[in-house]
Amino acid sequence: MNDPSTFERFVLENCQRDNLFPKDSKVLLALSGGPDSTALVHVLSGLSAKLNISLGVAHLNHQMRGEESNKDAEFVQILADEFHLPCHVKAMDVKDWAEREGYSFQEGARKCRQQFFSEIAREHHYTLIALGHHQDDQAETVIMNILRGSGLQGLGGILGKSGLFVRPLLNCSRQEILDYLGARKATFREDSSNLDTSYLRNKVRLELIPHIKSDFAPRFKEQLGKMAQLLQWDESFLSEEAQKFFQGLSSRKGSILTLPAGKLKSVHPAILNRVLRFAIQEIKGDLRSVEFDHVQQVCQLLSDNSVGACVLPGDTRISLDKGDLVFSKLNRNAPDFQDENLYSSVLLQIPGETWFEPGKVTFRAKIQSQKIEFNRVKPNQAFLDLDSIGNKIEMRCYLPGDKFWPLGAGGRKKLKEWFIDRKIPKEARPQIPVLTDGSGNIIWVYGHQISETVKIQPETKRVLCLEGFE
Incomplete structure (x- = not known):
């Protein structure tokens, strides 16, 4: 796609096919200054009339690379001025925030960006937030999730549309994006930390994927993208079915949620695991730190061999009571609180x-x-x-x-x-x-x-x- 118009037409077709931008959408572009988000600004600025959308840009300065980070912010402002777009910039010590909140830097940075973009969207009435993820990001994400032992949702990788967030370049490769920028003689910023292989994503991108492409599958990234799409469809269907089951069986009274244990025992594991995760998320508020082993602990409570209750991350307590699986939140500030998890036992899975x-x-x-x-x-x-x-x-x-x-x-x-x-x-x-x-x-x-x-x-x-x- 050395012709810029060919690349733009491809992006337009993807946006229209997936209905990423309803008519009159006000779209906030997440702009780091790197090639992906810079291309996003160029492409959507050129397509805004055809898509009938209006644009603005936002940039979060992570303050991690000193003057280099400040130069990124300056570049973003200049690019926004070039396209006559509203620009929202904020500086934040992301590393300090991540350490205080118990996140890794990479995870904390992602949380901070999402929160910042969402706040700007809410304050300035943007209806969508566009991100520059592309086909290579999708391949890296799927591989990382394979290495982590993810389920179907993780193997499906990055969604083209998720809530407010849309990803118009998800079917474009990194090389196609670079070729497009080159053809338009567009400048962009390079993040030096992208070469640091102490980060798993960088190691996958710089070492693992090139090895697989050269020795096993030249079209590996494209094939992973297709696989991810198939798995997203499967996950969507199973989640919808599990959600129907959960809504039909669950009962909520105040801070306590119950599910009938007897009906859960006959449910297929693919549905059961999702139902239990829905229940945990409703009481805990999220699924952070909740892993496969935790869900299996809850499954043990449904078996005849289970003993006692279990307490999952976030002080989410699950127990069997009069035929119900009961989900609640431990109150460690209660005067009579005892950490009953210390007095309960968990059956060891062998193997x-x-x-x-x-x-x-x-x-x-x-x-x-x-x-x-x-x-x-x-x-x-x-x-x-x-x-x-x-x-x-x-x-x-x-x-x-x-x-x-x-x-x-x-x-x-x-x-x-x-x-x-x-x-x-x-x-x-x-x-x-x-x-x-x-x-x-x-x-x-x-x-x-x-x-x-x-x-x-x-x-x-x-x-x-x-x-x-x-």
């Missing part, structure tokens, strides 16, 4: 991964028969004789009166005394995960010691390999 909220640990369990090199065992690992344990293992925290037979000891002793002998601080003990067998016997004090009763013997046939990730 699989299980999240344990009190200790903030994910336990991975697998079974093998190979010989174990015990000289390489780390504190977060345990290798146990599975046949001496049985197939049911539960996780909980230390309780008063617990007894334990430490590896190599002559017999059982109170866990409290063992903690004292090991000089483990009193305040640290309640959060230490303890794993027990089906009879309640302690088999591993996580991070410290396994039980003599479950050690590997010469006749051991099945080895249970456990590892915790904090």
